[in-house]
Amino acid sequence: MILKLKRTPGIFLVGFMGSGKSTVGRALAEELGWGFADLDEDIEKREGMPISQIFDTRGEAEFRKVETAALQERVRSVERGQPCVIALGGGAFLSDENFQMVSNNGISVWLDCPFATVERRLAGYAHRPLARDPAKLRELFAVRRAAYERADYCVPVENDDAAGTAAKILALPLF
Secondary structure, X not given: OOHHHHHOOEEEEEOOOOXXXXXXXXXXXXXXXXXXEEXXXXXXXXXXXXXXXXXXXXXXXXXXXXXXXXXXXXXXXXXXXXXXXXXXXOOHHHOHHHHHHHHHOOEEEEEEOOHHHHHHHHOOOOOOHHHOOHHHHHHHHHHHHHHHOOOOEEEEOOOOOHHHHHHHXXXXXXX
């Protein structure tokens, strides 16, 4: 295992909504024998409401503050040496503060999923506030790619095989 992961054992999965961060993250954590955390699930538990309701009642700016606070909690756990695979929300990696937290406390892996796959996976999911408008979804996908490219590693998502994608991550020069 590389020194950075020995000091702060966090693998942060980044990528667009629907790219498989949670599903792949669970498979990866199981293979490693590490903990797993889904930042969106942490937020919903902490706030006592779905993310869509946070967006609708408090707005995206307030959601991003809550998201950063949830990430800080997970990072503190990693800093204490508790190994964890953490699936970030699709917009979490865009914030410079969040990017620095992730970069200083583990390894980031971008799950680079084609838009057609994202579109298929998100079809009919009204609970995703930023996916409600197909034209805006496509634009958001294109805009966010530059932020995801800052990740330490990029793993192409070529199908719906989460275990196969997790195996690609395990093959990276991390272990």
